[in-house]
Amino acid sequence: MKDDNAPLSPALQIYRPQLTSVLSFMHRLTGIALSLGSLLLITWLVAGSMGSSAYDMLLSFLRSWTGLLLLFGWTFALFYHLCNGIRHLCWDAGYGFELKTIYASGWMVVAASLSLSMATWLIGIYAMAGGA
């Protein structure tokens, strides 16, 4: 039953990707990824309330290679969604609509989210190794 006249998203088969559309798509994708990550946040809080054996079990999974890979992915998704979200808030406030500015802010988001993810993990690894 298709009964509304809501506008359709661009037909992806005939749409040439550009930085702007790819970043827009990634905002959604990272939002969905972070929604899945939020289940881990709740699992963590529940495990913490259950006691040390449940908490240790969760942490030993998160410290495995699979766990670390998932956490790294979520770190990047978080920084990307955060940086691009701030870009969206600037647009909502009426700033940054010139094509040149849109591309510049887009590349800034890419650079910032990559470097913030790397920096976070370097600090994390340093702290885990006993440095801090």
Next chain:
Amino acid sequence: MNDQSLRSALSQARGLGSAKGGSAHWWTQRVTAVALIPLAIWFLASLLALGRGNHADFVDWLQSPLNTILMVSLVIALFWHMALGLQVVVEDYVHTRPLKIFASVAIHTGCALLVVTGLVSIARTIT
């Protein structure tokens, strides 16, 4: 208007058109987004500090009043923002009305349950 009907013209017109809540979704999504900027940074910084710790460290950390308040705020703002965002994704990509409404209600119900689960767990940990 139908001359056969006993309903008044006003009662037939009422409820048509905008539900007058169109901007509430948009604004709530932005306000929760702004709230989540400092909360997300605080949360990541806390995780870095807790990464090496054990369960006792976790309890100590969550029992600090500031951390309790911020964690409760994070859980509420996060799942509110998430419900609104996922709702828009469903509205864009699910094209049949019954499924769209079902998915939307399921998302909001699921997020509400996750908030309650999170807050109850926080309460049980700190008491």
